[in-house]
Protein backbone atom coordinates (compact mmCIF):
# COMPACT_ATOMS: atom_id res chain seq x y z
CA UNK A 1 0.00 0.00 0.00
CA UNK A 2 1.46 3.39 -0.89
CA UNK A 3 2.53 5.50 2.06
CA UNK A 4 3.30 9.23 2.18
CA UNK A 5 6.62 9.08 0.23
CA UNK A 6 5.04 7.04 -2.58
CA UNK A 7 2.09 9.43 -2.82
CA UNK A 8 4.43 12.43 -2.79
CA UNK A 9 6.41 10.76 -5.59
CA UNK A 10 3.22 10.32 -7.62
CA UNK A 11 2.31 13.98 -7.03
CA UNK A 12 5.72 15.14 -8.19
CA UNK A 13 5.49 12.92 -11.25
CA UNK A 14 2.03 14.21 -12.18
CA UNK A 15 2.75 17.88 -11.57
CA UNK A 16 4.66 18.65 -14.83
CA UNK A 17 1.87 17.06 -16.88
CA UNK A 18 -1.09 18.52 -14.94
CA UNK A 19 -0.26 21.70 -13.06
CA UNK A 20 -1.33 24.80 -14.97
CA UNK A 21 -3.01 22.77 -17.72
CA UNK A 22 -6.61 22.21 -18.76
CA UNK A 23 -8.15 18.75 -18.58
CA UNK A 24 -9.36 18.57 -22.18
CA UNK A 25 -11.36 15.43 -21.51
CA UNK A 26 -12.04 13.35 -18.43
CA UNK A 27 -13.23 9.83 -19.08
CA UNK A 28 -14.86 7.98 -16.19
CA UNK A 29 -15.31 4.29 -16.96
CA UNK A 30 -17.31 3.10 -13.98
CA UNK A 31 -19.60 4.61 -11.32
CA UNK A 32 -17.39 3.95 -8.31
CA UNK A 33 -14.20 2.70 -6.79
CA UNK A 34 -14.25 2.14 -3.05
CA UNK A 35 -17.14 4.60 -2.88
CA UNK A 36 -19.43 6.01 -5.62
CA UNK A 37 -17.88 8.82 -7.63
CA UNK A 38 -19.53 12.23 -7.16
CA UNK A 39 -22.39 13.04 -9.58
CA UNK A 40 -21.36 14.13 -13.10
CA UNK A 41 -17.69 13.73 -12.26
CA UNK A 42 -16.53 13.65 -15.88
CA UNK A 43 -18.41 16.90 -16.70
CA UNK A 44 -17.11 18.63 -13.58
CA UNK A 45 -13.52 17.80 -14.55
CA UNK A 46 -13.64 18.34 -18.33
CA UNK A 47 -12.47 21.78 -19.47
CA UNK A 48 -11.17 22.74 -16.04
CA UNK A 49 -7.66 24.01 -15.46
CA UNK A 50 -5.56 22.42 -12.70
CA UNK A 51 -4.28 25.38 -10.70
CA UNK A 52 -2.30 23.42 -8.17
CA UNK A 53 -1.55 19.80 -7.36
CA UNK A 54 -1.17 19.35 -3.61
CA UNK A 55 -0.81 16.47 -1.20
CA UNK A 56 -2.42 16.06 2.20
CA UNK A 57 -1.43 12.86 4.00
CA UNK A 58 -1.95 10.12 1.38
CA UNK A 59 -4.40 12.16 -0.69
CA UNK A 60 -3.55 14.00 -3.89
CA UNK A 61 -5.58 17.21 -4.23
CA UNK A 62 -6.02 18.99 -7.56
CA UNK A 63 -7.39 22.52 -7.17
CA UNK A 64 -9.41 23.41 -10.29
CA UNK A 65 -10.34 26.81 -11.70
CA UNK A 66 -14.01 25.86 -11.25
CA UNK A 67 -13.62 26.33 -7.49
CA UNK A 68 -13.65 22.61 -6.88
CA UNK A 69 -10.85 20.36 -5.67
CA UNK A 70 -10.46 16.82 -6.97
CA UNK A 71 -9.35 14.35 -4.31
CA UNK A 72 -7.52 11.21 -5.41
CA UNK A 73 -6.61 8.29 -3.17
CA UNK A 74 -4.62 5.36 -4.55
CA UNK A 75 -5.95 2.88 -1.98
CA UNK A 76 -4.19 -0.50 -1.88
CA UNK A 77 -3.33 -1.06 -5.51
CA UNK A 78 -4.02 2.18 -7.38
CA UNK A 79 -1.48 3.30 -9.98
CA UNK A 80 -1.07 6.46 -11.99
CA UNK A 81 0.37 6.29 -15.48
CA UNK A 82 1.55 9.27 -17.47
CA UNK A 83 1.83 8.94 -21.23
CA UNK A 84 2.12 11.37 -24.12
CA UNK A 85 4.70 14.02 -24.78
CA UNK A 86 3.88 17.31 -23.02
CA UNK A 87 6.78 19.77 -22.88
CA UNK A 88 8.96 17.09 -24.41
CA UNK A 89 9.41 15.47 -21.01
CA UNK A 90 7.59 12.19 -21.53
CA UNK A 91 8.71 9.84 -24.23
CA UNK A 92 5.82 7.41 -24.06
CA UNK A 93 3.06 7.05 -26.57
CA UNK A 94 -0.34 6.23 -25.11
CA UNK A 95 -0.55 2.55 -24.18
CA UNK A 96 -3.55 0.43 -25.16
CA UNK A 97 -6.37 0.79 -22.62
CA UNK A 98 -6.34 -1.83 -19.89
CA UNK A 99 -9.13 -3.50 -18.00
CA UNK A 100 -8.70 -1.55 -14.78
CA UNK A 101 -8.22 1.92 -16.28
CA UNK A 102 -11.06 3.54 -14.35
CA UNK A 103 -10.43 7.25 -14.89
CA UNK A 104 -8.46 8.82 -17.75
CA UNK A 105 -7.52 12.50 -18.08
CA UNK A 106 -6.48 13.77 -21.49
CA UNK A 107 -4.68 17.04 -20.85
CA UNK A 108 -4.62 19.93 -23.33
CA UNK A 109 -0.84 19.50 -23.57
CA UNK A 110 -1.14 15.97 -24.97
CA UNK A 111 -0.39 14.14 -21.72
CA UNK A 112 -2.68 11.35 -20.65
CA UNK A 113 -3.06 10.47 -16.97
CA UNK A 114 -4.54 7.04 -16.30
CA UNK A 115 -5.81 5.93 -12.89
CA UNK A 116 -5.67 2.13 -12.89
CA UNK A 117 -6.79 0.20 -9.81
CA UNK A 118 -7.41 -3.57 -10.04
CA UNK A 119 -8.62 -3.99 -6.45
CA UNK A 120 -10.68 -0.79 -6.41
CA UNK A 121 -9.82 0.37 -2.89
CA UNK A 122 -8.91 3.74 -4.36
CA UNK A 123 -11.20 6.76 -4.33
CA UNK A 124 -11.98 9.99 -6.13
CA UNK A 125 -14.18 12.85 -4.98
CA UNK A 126 -14.85 16.50 -5.73
CA UNK A 127 -15.50 19.19 -3.14
CA UNK A 128 -15.61 22.99 -2.99
CA UNK A 129 -12.03 24.22 -2.50
CA UNK A 130 -13.20 26.82 0.06
CA UNK A 131 -14.34 24.00 2.34
CA UNK A 132 -10.67 23.23 2.88
CA UNK A 133 -10.10 20.27 5.11
CA UNK A 134 -13.69 19.80 6.25
CA UNK A 135 -14.00 16.90 3.79
CA UNK A 136 -14.84 13.74 5.79
CA UNK A 137 -11.63 12.02 4.67
CA UNK A 138 -9.44 14.97 5.70
CA UNK A 139 -11.10 16.48 8.75
CA UNK A 140 -9.54 14.36 11.48
CA UNK A 141 -6.04 13.93 10.03
CA UNK A 142 -3.18 15.12 12.23
CA UNK A 143 -0.29 17.39 11.20
CA UNK A 144 1.90 16.67 8.19
CA UNK A 145 5.15 15.06 9.41
CA UNK A 146 7.20 17.30 7.12
CA UNK A 147 5.28 20.46 8.11
CA UNK A 148 5.92 23.03 10.84
CA UNK A 149 3.02 21.96 13.09
CA UNK A 150 4.70 18.61 13.68
CA UNK A 151 7.35 19.46 16.26
CA UNK A 152 8.80 18.03 19.47
CA UNK A 153 6.32 19.74 21.82
CA UNK A 154 3.40 18.57 19.74
CA UNK A 155 4.46 14.92 19.61
CA UNK A 156 5.34 14.72 23.31
CA UNK A 157 1.92 16.16 24.16
CA UNK A 158 0.10 13.94 21.65
CA UNK A 159 1.63 10.74 23.02
CA UNK A 160 1.95 11.61 26.73
CA UNK A 161 -1.32 10.04 27.87
CA UNK A 162 -1.61 7.21 25.36
CA UNK A 163 -1.47 3.72 26.73
CA UNK A 164 -1.27 2.18 23.25
CA UNK A 165 1.96 0.62 21.97
CA UNK A 166 4.30 3.06 20.19
CA UNK A 167 3.71 1.29 16.89
CA UNK A 168 -0.07 1.83 17.07
CA UNK A 169 0.30 5.39 18.36
CA UNK A 170 2.38 6.41 15.34
CA UNK A 171 0.06 4.63 12.91
CA UNK A 172 -2.85 6.70 14.26
CA UNK A 173 -3.53 9.24 11.51
CA UNK A 174 -4.85 11.70 14.13
CA UNK A 175 -1.38 11.81 15.70
CA UNK A 176 0.56 12.28 12.48
CA UNK A 177 -0.54 12.17 8.84
CA UNK A 178 0.48 9.61 6.28
CA UNK A 179 2.71 7.26 8.28
CA UNK A 180 2.11 3.59 7.54
CA UNK A 181 3.52 0.26 8.58
CA UNK A 182 6.85 0.49 6.76
CA UNK A 183 8.00 3.93 7.85
CA UNK A 184 6.79 3.51 11.45
CA UNK A 185 8.96 0.38 11.75
CA UNK A 186 11.92 2.23 10.26
CA UNK A 187 11.48 5.31 12.48
CA UNK A 188 11.16 3.24 15.68
CA UNK A 189 14.32 1.33 14.76
CA UNK A 190 16.31 4.52 14.18
CA UNK A 191 15.02 5.96 17.48
CA UNK A 192 15.79 2.69 19.35
CA UNK A 193 12.26 2.66 20.81
CA UNK A 194 10.60 -0.75 21.22
CA UNK A 195 7.42 -1.02 19.13
CA UNK A 196 5.33 -2.61 21.91
CA UNK A 197 6.29 -0.09 24.63
CA UNK A 198 3.24 1.92 25.76
CA UNK A 199 3.57 5.48 24.47
CA UNK A 200 3.09 7.14 27.86
CA UNK A 201 5.97 5.11 29.29
CA UNK A 202 8.54 6.39 26.78
CA UNK A 203 10.70 9.24 28.09
CA UNK A 204 9.91 12.67 26.65
CA UNK A 205 13.34 13.17 25.16
CA UNK A 206 13.03 9.87 23.32
CA UNK A 207 9.61 10.85 21.95
CA UNK A 208 11.07 14.21 20.91
CA UNK A 209 13.90 12.45 19.10
CA UNK A 210 11.34 10.80 16.85
CA UNK A 211 10.43 14.10 15.16
CA UNK A 212 13.69 14.59 13.24
CA UNK A 213 13.95 10.83 12.70
CA UNK A 214 10.47 10.58 11.12
CA UNK A 215 11.28 13.56 8.89
CA UNK A 216 14.58 11.94 7.89
CA UNK A 217 13.04 8.52 7.15
CA UNK A 218 10.37 10.12 4.95
CA UNK A 219 12.79 12.51 3.24
CA UNK A 220 15.15 9.63 2.42
CA UNK A 221 12.26 7.72 0.86
CA UNK A 222 11.04 10.76 -1.10
CA UNK A 223 14.58 11.21 -2.40
CA UNK A 224 14.60 7.55 -3.52
CA UNK A 225 11.24 8.18 -5.19
CA UNK A 226 12.73 11.18 -6.98
CA UNK A 227 15.41 8.93 -8.46
CA UNK A 228 12.69 6.56 -9.64
CA UNK A 229 10.94 9.53 -11.33
CA UNK A 230 14.04 10.27 -13.35
CA UNK A 231 14.12 6.62 -14.41
CA UNK A 232 10.45 6.20 -15.21
CA UNK A 233 10.64 8.35 -18.32
CA UNK A 234 12.68 5.60 -19.91
CA UNK A 235 10.40 2.94 -18.44
CA UNK A 236 6.65 2.49 -18.64
CA UNK A 237 5.41 5.79 -17.22
CA UNK A 238 4.08 4.24 -14.01
CA UNK A 239 4.45 6.41 -10.95
CA UNK A 240 4.72 5.72 -7.29
CA UNK A 241 6.32 2.37 -6.56
CA UNK A 242 10.06 2.33 -6.31
CA UNK A 243 12.84 0.12 -5.03
CA UNK A 244 13.96 1.31 -1.66
CA UNK A 245 16.03 -0.46 0.94
CA UNK A 246 14.86 -0.62 4.53
CA UNK A 247 16.81 -1.21 7.73
CA UNK A 248 14.23 -3.48 9.39
CA UNK A 249 11.11 -3.70 7.26
CA UNK A 250 10.95 -7.09 5.52
CA UNK A 251 14.27 -8.19 7.05
CA UNK A 252 13.13 -10.86 9.55
CA UNK A 253 16.07 -13.10 10.48
CA UNK A 254 18.64 -10.83 8.83
CA UNK A 255 21.46 -9.29 10.90
CA UNK A 256 20.83 -5.92 12.57
CA UNK A 257 22.76 -3.18 10.80
CA UNK A 258 23.67 -1.20 13.94
CA UNK A 259 27.38 -1.14 14.63
CA UNK A 260 28.33 -3.68 17.27
CA UNK A 261 24.89 -5.34 17.42
CA UNK A 262 24.90 -9.09 16.77
CA UNK A 263 21.12 -9.62 16.94
CA UNK A 264 18.85 -10.55 14.08
CA UNK A 265 15.72 -8.63 13.10
CA UNK A 266 12.54 -10.03 14.56
CA UNK A 267 8.97 -9.95 13.25
CA UNK A 268 5.90 -9.80 15.47
CA UNK A 269 2.26 -9.11 14.62
CA UNK A 270 0.59 -6.05 16.13
CA UNK A 271 -3.04 -5.28 15.31
CA UNK A 272 -2.87 -7.81 12.50
CA UNK A 273 0.15 -6.26 10.82
CA UNK A 274 3.82 -7.22 10.81
CA UNK A 275 6.25 -5.24 12.93
CA UNK A 276 9.98 -5.62 12.33
CA UNK A 277 12.46 -4.57 15.04
CA UNK A 278 15.77 -5.35 16.69
CA UNK A 279 15.25 -6.90 20.16
CA UNK A 280 18.65 -5.63 21.34
CA UNK A 281 18.74 -2.08 19.97
CA UNK A 282 15.11 -1.21 20.68
CA UNK A 283 13.99 -0.81 24.28
Ligand SMILES: [Zn+2]
Pocket residue numbers: 256257258261262263278279280281282
Ligand atom coordinates in the same frame (compact mmCIF):
# COMPACT_ATOMS: atom_id res chain seq x y z
ZN1 LIG B 1 20.37 -4.26 16.80
